[in-house]
Amino acid sequence: MIAETICSAVSAAGLGIAVITAYRKRFLAATRIAAYALVPVALVMTGVVQWAAGTAFSPVAWAGFGVLAVAWVLLMTTRAVERRGGGTRKERRAAAKAARGAAVEPGASAPSLGAGARPVERPKAKPGTTSGSGDDFSDIEAILKKHGI
Missing domain, CATH: 4.10.860 (DNA Excision Repair, Uvrb; Chain A)
Structure with a gap:
């Protein structure tokens, strides 16, 4: 009323x-x-x-809100764990399948950290340019090429 x-x-x-x-x-x-x-x-x-x-x-309604809060916390926790663990289950399966497919190819070998590993190549500066120059985009180009863009 x-x-x-x-x-x-x-x-x-x-x-x-x-x-x-x-x-x-x-x-x-x-x-x-x-x-x-x-x-x-x-x-x-x-x-x-x-x-x-x-x-x-209503105490029952408040208990229902409590259950909703617990469900929300559980969902957010699983999302956080999933993000830390390397993606969703589907993404992990696809990565595992790709890794198995790469190992099965003829002439392919498992990655090694031993003597067969090649060092990572760093982009070299062009001769005659300085690294502090504002017009020098070679670093950006190297990063883009590294990522295949």
Whole structure:
């Protein structure tokens, strides 16, 4: 009962503000304020306020919100673990399949850290350029080429 009274008072105040705004020739703003002012009355008429008041004082409803919070925490935890673990299950399977396919090819051998490993080549600066030059884009070009762009 009190919630309905409060909602009606809020709507009446909002409509009053809308009338004052329209009197000042700001019709678009007045229409927007009137629309917001009608929302509390609409919520009372549809029964949402009664439901919300019943939910606010219901221990079962609060337990349900607690269960929702636990579910949300579990979902966010699994997403964080998945991101740390190298992607989704589908991505890990595709990477494993690609690794097996590369090892099965004739003449291919497993990667080694021993004597057969080649050192990583670093891009060399062009002769006659300085590394501090603002017009030198060779570093950027080398990075783009490294990534196949």
